Amino acid sequence: MAGAFQFELVSPERLLLSEEATEVVVPGAEGEFGIMAGHAPVMSTMRPGVLRVVRAAGGTERYFIRGGFAEAGPKGLTVLAEMAVPVEDLKADEIASQIRDAEEDVRDAKDEASRERAATVLQQLRDAETVLKTL
Amino acid sequence: MPSLKDLRNRIASVKATQKITKAMQMVAAAKLRRAQEAAEAARPYAERMEAVLANLATAFEGREDAPALLAGTGRDDVHMLLVATAERGLCGGFNSSIAKLARDRARSLIAAGKTVKIVCVGKKGFDSLKRDLGTHIVKTVELRHIKRVAFHDADEIGSMVRQMFADGEFDVCTVFYSRFQSVISQIPTAQQLIPATFEGAGEGGADRGVVYEYEPDEGEILAELLPRNISVQIFRSLLENAASEQGARMSAMDNATRNAGEMIDKLTLNYNRQRQAQITKELIEIISGAEAL
Numbered sequence: 001m002a003g004a005f006q007f008e009l010v011s012p013e014r015l016l017l018s019e020e021a022t023e024v025v026v027p028g029a030e031g032e033f034g035i036m037a038g039h040a041p042v043m044s045t046m047r048p049g050v051l052r053v054v055r056a057a058g059g060t061e062r063y064f065i066r067g068g069f070a071e072a073g074p075k076g077l078t079v080l081a082e083m084a085v086p087v088e089d090l091k092a093d094e095i096a097s098q099i100r101d102a103e104e105d106v107r108d109a110k111d112e113a114s115r116e117r118a119a120t121v122l123q124q125l126r127d128a129e130t131v132l133k134t135l
Numbered sequence: 136m137p138s139l140k141d142l143r144n145r146i147a148s149v150k151a152t153q154k155i156t157k158a159m160q161m162v163a164a165a166k167l168r169r170a171q172e173a174a175e176a177a178r179p180y181a182e183r184m185e186a187v188l189a190n191l192a193t194a195f196e197g198r199e200d201a202p203a204l205l206a207g208t209g210r211d212d213v214h215m216l217l218v219a220t221a222e223r224g225l226c227g228g229f230n231s232s233i234a235k236l237a238r239d240r241a242r243s244l245i246a247a248g249k250t251v252k253i254v255c256v257g258k259k260g261f262d263s264l265k266r267d268l269g270t271h272i273v274k275t276v277e278l279r280h281i282k283r284v285a286f287h288d289a290d291e292i293g294s295m296v297r298q299m300f301a302d303g304e305f306d307v308c309t310v311f312y313s314r315f316q317s318v319i320s321q322i323p324t325a326q327q328l329i330p331a332t333f334e335g336a337g338e339g340g341a342d343r344g345v346v347y348e349y350e351p352d353e354g355e356i357l358a359e360l361l362p363r364n365i366s367v368q369i370f371r372s373l374l375e376n377a378a379s380e381q382g383a384r385m386s387a388m389d390n391a392t393r394n395a396g397e398m399i400d401k402l403t404l405n406y407n408r409q410r411q412a413q414i415t416k417e418l419i420e421i422i423s424g425a426e427a428l
Contacts, residue, residue, distance in 0.1 A: 010183060012286040014176035014368055030350055043187070044350040045359050069360065072189055073347075080183055082286065082363070
């Protein structure tokens with residue numbers, strides 16, 4: 001059995017999860033990646049998506065996360081997410097309203113650069129929605 | 136000399152006041168616990184964020200391509216002061232001590248020939264600053280309708296600040312709030328947001344020597360995290376403020392309750408003394424009346 005490591009999921013409002021995990025799959029900005037014990041130090045931003053945690057005590061948990069970054073270091077893995085909700089608690093219309101907001105952002109964008117950024121966010125949210133539907 | 140009836144009325148009114156201050160103290164105590172929990176729950180995020188940014192920032196020190204949010208605009212002519220206070224009064228020196236710190240800073244900056252812009256978060260700060268610095272206040276944000284500060288509230292202020300910075304409206308941004316130490320001690324604090332400074336940098340020390348792999352590269356991560364850090368720091372100051380406010384109100388109301396108690400004691404003593412005097416007087420009148428017969 002693979003070794004366990006300390007995993008922390010933190011949102012600005014509170015510490016959501018702090019426990020031993022054997023594997024965590026993070027939706028990185030440049031693709032999903034899995035972290036296991038003894039991973040090389042990595043720091044990555046994240047796109048909206050599903051974070052999967054395999055707990056050392058057994059069982060898997062899924063969180064929908066948005067915005068933030070993951071930091072894997074010698075002490076373990078820390079994920080700082082602006083929003084993190086267990087997938088079971090996530091309502092479909094919540095994502096839908098976020099997508100609507102993002103669409104507005106794209107429309108209201110004043111210059112090219114900010115429109116591009118808003119469009120990326122929108123695309124990421126749409127991706128996340130399709131992923132959630134398949135779960 | 137007030138009559139007995141007047142004294143009775145005074146006592147009744149002070150008692151009513153004491154009931155109110157007592158109730159306010161208990162409400163503040165209950166709210167304080169919640170606010171304190173929220174402030175403590177938010178700490179890990181802000182601290183982690185700071186440690187990571189401090190790590191990244193050292194890599195960019197002195198480089199020309201460092202983002203403006205980190206390096207500043209290269210000038211310090213226009214200062215923006217973000218003054219975060221409460222929406223309500225009756226909390227001792229809480230609002231005035233923050234306003235005083237901000238006012239002193241504004242005065243010394245003006246004296247040094249800088250331009251000062253003030254953004255007030257919370258009504259009380261605006262009320263006390265508008266008298267002498269009213270012309271410098273460019274915006275006020277009211278949080279009256281918000282019961283519990285959520286991250287997106289802070290993010291709204293944060294994005295406003297970022298927008299103003301992007302439009303070149305200021306060079307340096309400092310936030311003023313009250314750091315929660317304990318119920319009896321809140322420390323008015325000024326923290327510089329832009330250009331970013333990292334006071335807690337030493338805490339992440341254990342991770343220092345580690346060479347991280349960055350995905351995407353450092354520049355992009357920094358460009359994404361710096362704006363977010365502003366919101367996080369504002370969020371933290373709002374939470375600290377909320378806890379401080381309740382703490383200050385609790386001790387102020389505790390004092391008020393005690394003062395009212397002392398006043399009631401004094402008035403009651405007075406009242407009894409006068410009642411006694413009245414009785415004695417009546418007795419003397421009866422006795423001397425009987426003797427005259």
